[in-house]
Amino acid sequence: MNEKNLKIVALFIVLILPVFFLLVFKPLSKIPRPKAPHKMFATGVKEIINDKGDKVMDSTYHVIPNFKLQTQSGDSLELDSLYGNIYVADFFFATCPGICPKMSNSLERVQEAFVKDRNFRIVSFSVDPARDTLQALRRYADDHNAIPGKWYFLRSSKETIFKLARDGFFITAKDDEDGGPEAFIHSEKLVLVDQVGNIRVTTAGLIPIG
Secondary structure, eight states: OOHHHHHHHHHHHHHHOTTHHHHTTSOGGGSOOOOOOOOOOEEEEEEEEOTTSOEEEEEEEOBOOOOEEEETTSOEEEGGGGTTSEEEEEEEOTTOSSHHHHHHHHHHHHHHHTTTOTTEEEEEEESOTTTOOHHHHHHHHHHTTOOTTTEEEEEOOHHHHHHIIIIISOOOEEEOTTSOTTOEEEOOEEEEEOTTSBEEEEEESOOOOO
């Protein structure tokens, strides 16, 4: 198993199997290494040359599309710039009274677990850009000890964010027409994206670790 797949496996364990943190007290040599989670959302097939030099047909998979967004520091970030990194994405809004703070607390623990990994990122997309100003996002990032360059809080137009959620990550983010001006319907899931932009895991946003 190569280094990139090992990173995916490790992050998969953090996201899906909290019991891993109980196993670390045992000798690591006794812990079996699971396979990396499979890529999701196949789009077709293509001809490739395998390691033996033979032409074979291989599946192609959905790739997160490139969008340009604004970070909590005021800089711009293109999602294509994340290629080469493994990252976890979620959708939130800073004034959310329910699930968002709990999801962000979980991601804070994930950040701590992978703080030394130079090729790991967390990307949080605001579904409420009108209220999630740069100042609000910076304050929210500080509240969750987000490390600049490691954990990005991103904003753009509401239409862009909703389209990215729907067509990029295949999860829900939209206005709640019955809930008032501050109500949004957004997925409570975290999405694990590999180093080439393929989705590997979509899972519940609460991670009972630590």
